[in-house]
Structures are given as structure tokens and as C-alpha cells.
Amino acid sequence: MIKPERLKKGDTVTVIAPASPPSLDSLQKGISYLEEELGLKVKVGDxxxxxxxxxxxxDEARLTxxxxxxxxxxxxxxICACGGYGTARLASQINYLIIAQNPKIFWGYSDITFLHTAIFNNTGLVTFHGPMLSSDIGKDDCHPLSRNLFQQLFEPQEMIYTEEYSTLEVLVEGKASGKITGGNLSLITSSIGTPFEIDTKSKILLMEDINEEPRSVDRMLNQLMQAGKLTDAKGIVIGDFHQCHSRRDKSLALEEVINHYIQQAGKPTMKGFQIGHCSPHISIPLGVNAEINTKEKVLMIDSGVE
Known part of the structure; x- marks a missing residue:
């Protein structure tokens, strides 16, 4: 595990778009936040x-x-501008030696999940699952907490997620610890069978998604179960499943689908975490040690920076 060096005011960060095109107006507002509120200098990828x-x-341009x-x-x-589609196309082309020899903060979520997994598998670099400039920070209705949690990049601090942030529901009781991994369910599932397959063994698995019907969530969780990814995990964190409702007459509820597989896995699990396509979006480091305790209803995650 390699933790990146913390930021300080006056440092330079680069904005890249490794997935889909950002909204230019909200991107510029997000850049202004980095400059004016966080005191950073910003370069924009070519x-x-x-x-x-x-x-x-x-692909070649985004990889460059x-x-x-x-x-x-x-x-x-x-800092990634937005998610969307396309980061998995880059994974096999990346020179991971470049990343291993130049470890630094890498921040994003959603489609960026594939890069989080690929980078950690190949380098051990801790990365950050957090709101992005165009899709979140630059929006006029962005929640202040989503912005404020960028402060974890400036000072090492343990994340202690309790019901002060959101109501948590225990699905399977217990206590477990391990490195936290995961992110967007669709991207986690698409990694299976590739050289960048997510490793959940003895880890805390985070899952979130957006705009997926319960039947699609069922298909993906079934694949994770059959691939041993749910039973390999020490504990499971269910983030936000935004607008994952059925658009057909006959359907299982999302809660029924999730509960079915979580009960089968039998690992300490809580849901209700404001992590994912939600507001506020609670940002966390991936690849660091974490502990889930359902009796206390708390998720503790180590600092992501040195």
C-alpha cells in the first residue's frame, strides 16, 4: 500500500477527463472551487x-x-472531471510503472472505479472515491459537505462514518476489518475475467450505482456471488443506489434484491451510506484499512494521505 503525499495550499493539481466529455460550464465552476476555495493551482489536461x-x-489522447x-x-x-464511459478501455494500455514511480493523489468515482481497481492492483497506490468537478462540484446545488471533504487531502484524518451523516441499516450483524475496495457496481462487475479483476479477499467491499433497474442489480450481484467476490469479502458497505427503481410492472424491489445476496454472503453489512451518486457525496480513500461495526453502526476508514 502506497499513500500519496498530502496537498498544501499553492500546490498544483491536474484535471483530466479519462471517461466521457465534461459539461464545460460546470467544469469551469469546479476548477474555480479548487483555485479560490482550496488555494490550489490548476492545470487542465491537453x-x-x-x-x-x-x-x-x-483512447490515446485520454491515456496521454x-x-x-x-x-x-x-x-x-x-482530479477527474466526470465519469460516464470509457476508462476500462485505457486499463490495458497504461504504463503502471509511471504511476508506481510517481505516486500522487488520484480522485474520482463512477466509471473511474475501473481505474481505481486497476491502479491499486498494479501499484498499491491509495486512491480516492469522491465527487468530481463537472458532474458534482461545479453544480450550483452541490452540497457543502461534498466540497468540504476535499480537506482530507490536506491533512491525514481518519474517516468515522456514523449516523451523523445518514441513517444506517444493519443487514447482517458483525464486526470486520480489512482494506476497503470497490465503488460502482457496474464497473466492479465488468472487471471480472479481466487482468484487472477486483480482489475482495479479506477486504471491505463498497458498492454503489445509478439508474440500474433491480433486475440489472440482481444480475450483477449474482455474478459477484458466483465469482466468490461477496463471500471473499470480510464486510460489505452498501452506498447509494440512485434512481435504481423498476420501470416495469412486475419487479422485485431493489431492497429485496440486495438483501437476497447479502444474506447469502453472510458478511457484516450495513446500507444507507451517502457514498456514490448522491448529495451529499461522502468521499473516502480506497485501499486503506477500514473497519465496519454493526453494533456501533460505524464505519472507520484510515487516512488516505501521508
């Missing part, structure tokens, strides 16, 4: 404004921005 269908430029951001000695952190 290809952030490219468009290639549903991608923010062709990613690797150049890690290679740039002036840059202390990399």
Missing part, C-alpha cells in the same frame, strides 16, 4: 475538451493526459 462520441477524446499527469513533477494531485 485533451479534456476533446470529444469522440461518448468519450472525451480517443493520464500518464502525463503522473509524470509531471509539478503536479501533486489528479
Amino acid at each position: 485533451h479534456v475538451y476533446d470529444q469522440y462520441g461518448y468519450l472525451a477524446g480517443e 493526459d493520464l500518464e502525463n499527469a503522473f509524470l509531471d513533477k509539478e503536479v501533486k494531485g489528479i
Whole structure:
């Protein structure tokens, strides 16, 4: 495990778009937040404004921005503009030695999940699952807490998630500890069978998603169960499943689907975490030690920076 160096005011960060094209207006507002509120200098990747269908430029362009951001000695952190689609296309082309030799903060979520997993598997670098500039921070209705939690990049601090943040529901009782991994369920599932397959053995697994019907969540959780990913985990954290309701007459409820597989897995599990496509979005580091305790209704996660 490699923790990146913390930020300080005046440091430079780079904004990249490794997935879909960002909304330019909200992207600029997000950049202004980094500069004016956090006191950072911002570089923008050369290809952030490219468009290639549903991608923010062709694969080579997005890959170049990613690797150049890690290679740039002036840059202390990399913030993704938005998610969408396409990061999995880059995974097999990345030179992970560049990342291992130049560890630094890497921040994003949603489609960025595939990069979180690929980077950790190949380098051990701790990365951050948090709201992005165009899709979250630059929106006029962005929750102040979503913005404030960028402070964890400036000072090592343990995240203690209790019901002060949101109401938590215990699905399976118990206490478990291990490194926390995961993110978006769709991207976790799509990693199975690839060289970048998520490793959940003895780990705390985080899952969240958006706009997936219960039948789709069922299919993905069934695949994770049959691949041993749920039973390999020490504990499970259920984040926000935003607008994951059925659009057909006959359906199981999302809660029924999730409960079915969680009960089968039998691992300490809580749901209700405001992590994912929600507001506020509670950002956390991935790859660090964490502990879930259902009796106390608390999730504790180590600091992500040195």
C-alpha cells in the first residue's frame, strides 16, 4: 500500500477527463472551487475538451493526459472531471510503472472505479472515491459537505462514518476489518475475467450505482456471488443506489434484491451510506484499512494521505 503525499495550499493539481466529455460550464465552476476555495493551482489536461462520441477524446489522447499527469513533477494531485464511459478501455494500455514511480493523489468515482481497481492492483497506490468537478462540484446545488471533504487531502484524518451523516441499516450483524475496495457496481462487475479483476479477499467491499433497474442489480450481484467476490469479502458497505427503481410492472424491489445476496454472503453489512451518486457525496480513500461495526453502526476508514 502506497499513500500519496498530502496537498498544501499553492500546490498544483491536474484535471483530466479519462471517461466521457465534461459539461464545460460546470467544469469551469469546479476548477474555480479548487483555485479560490482550496488555494490550489490548476492545470487542465491537453485533451479534456476533446470529444469522440461518448468519450472525451480517443483512447490515446485520454491515456496521454493520464500518464502525463503522473509524470509531471509539478503536479501533486489528479482530479477527474466526470465519469460516464470509457476508462476500462485505457486499463490495458497504461504504463503502471509511471504511476508506481510517481505516486500522487488520484480522485474520482463512477466509471473511474475501473481505474481505481486497476491502479491499486498494479501499484498499491491509495486512491480516492469522491465527487468530481463537472458532474458534482461545479453544480450550483452541490452540497457543502461534498466540497468540504476535499480537506482530507490536506491533512491525514481518519474517516468515522456514523449516523451523523445518514441513517444506517444493519443487514447482517458483525464486526470486520480489512482494506476497503470497490465503488460502482457496474464497473466492479465488468472487471471480472479481466487482468484487472477486483480482489475482495479479506477486504471491505463498497458498492454503489445509478439508474440500474433491480433486475440489472440482481444480475450483477449474482455474478459477484458466483465469482466468490461477496463471500471473499470480510464486510460489505452498501452506498447509494440512485434512481435504481423498476420501470416495469412486475419487479422485485431493489431492497429485496440486495438483501437476497447479502444474506447469502453472510458478511457484516450495513446500507444507507451517502457514498456514490448522491448529495451529499461522502468521499473516502480506497485501499486503506477500514473497519465496519454493526453494533456501533460505524464505519472507520484510515487516512488516505501521508
